[in-house]
Amino acid sequence: MSVVPSVPLPRGSEGEMERLSFAGERAPFLRLVARGSLLQLPTLGFYRFWLVTDIRRHLWAHTRLGREAFEYTGTARELLIGFLVALTVLAPIYVVYFLVGLEAERLEAFASLPLFVVLYLLGQYASYRARRYRATRTVFRGLRFWMTGSAWAYAGRAALWDGLTLLTLGLAYPWRAAALERYKLAHTRFGDLSGDFASTGWVFFKRGVWLWLVAVLTAVVAFISTFAAQSIGRVAGPRAGGYIGGSIIILILLFAAFVIYPLFRAIEMRWVLEGLRFGPITVASDLSMRSVFACYARTLGVSIAYALVGAGGIALCLWLLAGAVPVASLGASLTGTIMGGVATGAIYLLFLLGFGIIRRLYLERGLWAAAVASISIANLAALDDVAARGTPAGALGEGLADALDVGGF
Amino acid sequence: MDGETRAGFYDGATARRRHVTLALDTDAVMISEAGAPLARWPYAEIRRIEGPPGLLRLRCGSAPELARLELADGPHAVEVARRCPRLDEQERAAGRAVPKIVAVSLAAAASIILTVVYLVPLAADRLAPLIPLGAERRLGQAVDSQVRELFGARACAGAPGRWALDRLVARLAARAALPMEVEVAVLPSQVPNAFALPGGRIYLLDGLLQRAENADEVGAVLAHEMGHVAGRDGLRKLIQTGGSSFLLGLLFGDISGSGALVLVGQVLVDSAYSRDAERAADRFAADLMTGVGRPAEPLGIFLLRITGEKASSLPFLQSHPMSEERMAALATRRPAATGAPLLDEEEWRSLKAICKAK
Numbered sequence: 182m183s184v185v186p187s188v189p190l191p192r193g194s195e196g197e198m199e200r201l202s203f204a205g206e207r208a209p210f211l212r213l214v215a216r217g218s219l220l221q222l223p224t225l226g227f228y229r230f231w232l233v234t235d236i237r238r239h240l241w242a243h244t245r246l247g248r249e250a251f252e253y254t255g256t257a258r259e260l261l262i263g264f265l266v267a268l269t270v271l272a273p274i275y276v277v278y279f280l281v282g283l284e285a286e287r288l289e290a291f292a293s294l295p296l297f298v299v300l301y302l303l304g305q306y307a308s309y310r311a312r313r314y315r316a317t318r319t320v321f322r323g324l325r326f327w328m329t330g331s332a333w334a335y336a337g338r339a340a341l342w343d344g345l346t347l348l349t350l351g352l353a354y355p356w357r358a359a360a361l362e363r364y365k366l367a368h369t370r371f372g373d374l375s376g377d378f379a380s381t382g383w384v385f386f387k388r389g390v391w392l393w394l395v396a397v398l399t400a401v402v403a404f405i406s407t408f409a410a411q412s413i414g415r416v417a418g419p420r421a422g423g424y425i426g427g428s429i430i431i432l433i434l435l436f437a438a439f440v441i442y443p444l445f446r447a448i449e450m451r452w453v454l455e456g457l458r459f460g461p462i463t464v465a466s467d468l469s470m471r472s473v474f475a476c477y478a479r480t481l482g483v484s485i486a487y488a489l490v491g492a493g494g495i496a497l498c499l500w501l502l503a504g505a506v507p508v509a510s511l512g513a514s515l516t517g518t519i520m521g522g523v524a525t526g527a528i529y530l531l532f533l534l535g536f537g538i539i540r541r542l543y544l545e546r547g548l549w550a551a552a553v554a555s556i557s558i559a560n561l562a563a564l565d566d567v568a569a570r571g572t573p574a575g576a577l578g579e580g581l582a583d584a585l586d587v588g589g590f
Numbered sequence: 591m592d593g594e595t596r597a598g599f600y601d602g603a604t605a606r607r608r609h610v611t612l613a614l615d616t617d618a619v620m621i622s623e624a625g626a627p628l629a630r631w632p633y634a635e636i637r638r639i640e641g642p643p644g645l646l647r648l649r650c651g652s653a654p655e656l657a658r659l660e661l662a663d664g665p666h667a668v669e670v671a672r673r674c675p676r677l678d679e680q681e682r683a684a685g686r687a688v689p690k691i692v693a694v695s696l697a698a699a700a701s702i703i704l705t706v707v708y709l710v711p712l713a714a715d716r717l718a719p720l721i722p723l724g725a726e727r728r729l730g731q732a733v734d735s736q737v738r739e740l741f742g743a744r745a746c747a748g749a750p751g752r753w754a755l756d757r758l759v760a761r762l763a764a765r766a767a768l769p770m771e772v773e774v775a776v777l778p779s780q781v782p783n784a785f786a787l788p789g790g791r792i793y794l795l796d797g798l799l800q801r802a803e804n805a806d807e808v809g810a811v812l813a814h815e816m817g818h819v820a821g822r823d824g825l826r827k828l829i830q831t832g833g834s835s836f837l838l839g840l841l842f843g844d845i846s847g848s849g850a851l852v853l854v855g856q857v858l859v860d861s862a863y864s865r866d867a868e869r870a871a872d873r874f875a876a877d878l879m880t881g882v883g884r885p886a887e888p889l890g891i892f893l894l895r896i897t898g899e900k901a902s903s904l905p906f907l908q909s910h911p912m913s914e915e916r917m918a919a920l921a922t923r924r925p926a927a928t929g930a931p932l933l934d935e936e937e938w939r940s941l942k943a944i945c946k947a948k
Contacts, residue, residue, distance in 0.1 A: 224695035323600025567605040
């Protein structure tokens with residue numbers, strides 16, 4: 182990916198900027214992801230720990246600063262153990278959750294809300310611990326990153342800020358992001374070099390407020406058009422109204438998912454990258470909205486193509502099958518029904534697997550490559566004096582995040 | 591090959607890149623910086639680490655954990671690699687591990703499936719009798735408030751109908767030896783159904799009364815529901831469903847969206863378990879009906895009339911056995927001596943009108 186180097190130098194830099202680059206190629210990554218995804222089938226999903234580890238190792242190893250590359254030292258075994266430990270933590274919580282839910286039902290109270298809050302907090306806790314795991318498995322120039330700080334303190338902050346974000350319909354989000362990034366980075370170290378986050382919520386707000394307005398406008402349009410569809414439904418019959426209302430909703434959801442959200446991600450990613458500091462080392466990013474948007478567009482396009490080809494293939498199979506055996510009589514018999522069920526399950530898995538591979542290839546890898554290529558770093562000379570500190574952290578956070586489905590990367 | 595091989599070296603103590611020269615000894619590579627020896631890495635301890643293209647990245651088992659040696663691709667790198675006999679051991683071990691991972695995963699899955707299919711129902715059967723009746727009653731109240739919410743209506747309590755119902759319940763309960771008192775109520779719903787909650791509450795829906803042709807049919811349905819109360823089936827089902835969804839959901843719930851398949855498995859297991867409970871309740875009903883001197887057959891006839899079922903292509907998805915099968919099992923059961931009718935004509939009419947009376 183060729184990027185025009187038009188980065189403004191941060192103030193106080195000695196002028197020596199080093200660009201980060203991603204040297205990975207798509208084909209080996211695809212092989213790795215396809216193999217790992219297929220192995221998820223016979224392992225009933227347990228291979229995900231190995232797949233995720235392979236993906237990280239690949240991405241880290243191909244991310245270079247000058248001639249030096251990063252290294253991921255985590256192992257799948259650690260993730261598996263983290264997951265199993267997380268199960269022993271979650272099992273009693275789920276049982277208590279169930280019992281409290283029963284009692285709450287009896288008292289007709291709104292007790293399901295606090296329960297949701299408990300799981301939410303646990304999710305935030307897990308994401309912090311998972312980040313700490315990944316940091317301590319990230320090695321650069323013979324030293325590891327590591328993190329201090331309390332995952333519970335982070336979860337508490339996240340909860341308060343998320344509450345505020347909800348109350349302000351998202352307007353407080355930039356300050357939420359700034360507060361959480363600051364907490365994470367102020368507690369991140371590279372050897373004995375302290376991290377910091379230098380950007381502010383106000384900067385993010387100024388860059389993103391137009392997108393917020395677009396989102397609000399979209400919501401208003403959605404609201405009005407549902408009403409319009411209802412009145413059309415009164416005139417032209419509920420079926421026509423339903424079709425119109427349904428297609429409007431789908432269009433708006435597509436717009437939100439594949440236009441508004443990618444642009445938002447682009448603004449946020451660039452803002453986060455630009456705020457990164459390690460001691461005197463500063464980071465600049467020229468990540469463009471276009472490059473992030475392109476990742477989402479490619480993912481969507483390839484997914485649609487895959488779905489079409491897949492559906493076509495299935496239709497062809499059915500047509501060939503219909504020629505060979507009387508399908509109608511097959512449907513009535515028990516074995517026919519079972520075979521149909523198994524075939525449906527297999528097709529479902531095939532689509533699931535395909536979409537997963539496409540997402541990892543075009544979205545996760547694409548965003549990684551775009552972000553890496555956008556970064557340039559100043560004052561690297563400071564690295565020479567950094568001394569090793571910190572020890573590897575456990576993988577419980579990763580396991581919890583996996584079990585709670587809040588996993589980051 | 592000359593002894594002067596240039597490389598980058600990180601000692602794992604600082605982030606400084608040292609520009610070192612390598613001397614390839616017989617059993618180890620000697621690393622030195624500006625003539626001063628820094629480290630000695632035995633070939634047998636050296637392993638390759640995945641790096642960017644064009645770079646051979648090495649670590650050493652006897653060196654500090656994060657110490658790294660990096661050589662640009664070329665004849666020197668090839669020569670170093672050639673001398674390290676266990677360079678790619680980790681990679682090879684990872685490859686060998688795959689069949690093992692598959693085998694262990696399959697074994698784990700098999701163990702969980704067997705647990706869900708055999709051990710969880712067994713545990714539910716054994717646990718249910720140990721749970722105090724008071725606890726089951728509390729549970730029943732929780733479910734009851736949901737049921738009331740669902741039907742959004744008060745139970746029918748038209749006076750003569752209520753008396754007839756009480757008489758019917760008393761006649762059956764006296765014979766049934768239930769572990770707890772049953773409370774029977776009729777809800778004004780047109781759905782022809784009846785169900786028992788944990789804690790001894792039984793609901794008959796008005797739709798069922800309307801489609802019944804005689805008191806024996808209603809009595810047999812009541813006896814069937816009493817069978818569920820006697821077996822504490824509501825409680826057992828709760829334990830069984832809770833346990834299996836807990837196990838399946840926790841371990842397999844989040845495999846990249848395969849939740850739908852897990853759900854299908856769950857339905858299969860639950861309905862198999864439920865069919866067993868229904869058969870047991872049918873047997874209980876047959877015993878109870880013949881015990882009070884009435885035939886059991888009306889239950890089967892009534893079920894068949896309501897469901898209109900012949901044979902379905904998906905018997906393993908049904909929570910109840912097929913009505914035909916149930917009827918066949920019930921038809922053979924006849925009382926030794928015919929007892930008095932469950933209700934007289936007058937009572938039967940009032941029972942059918944229980945939801946109409948104000």
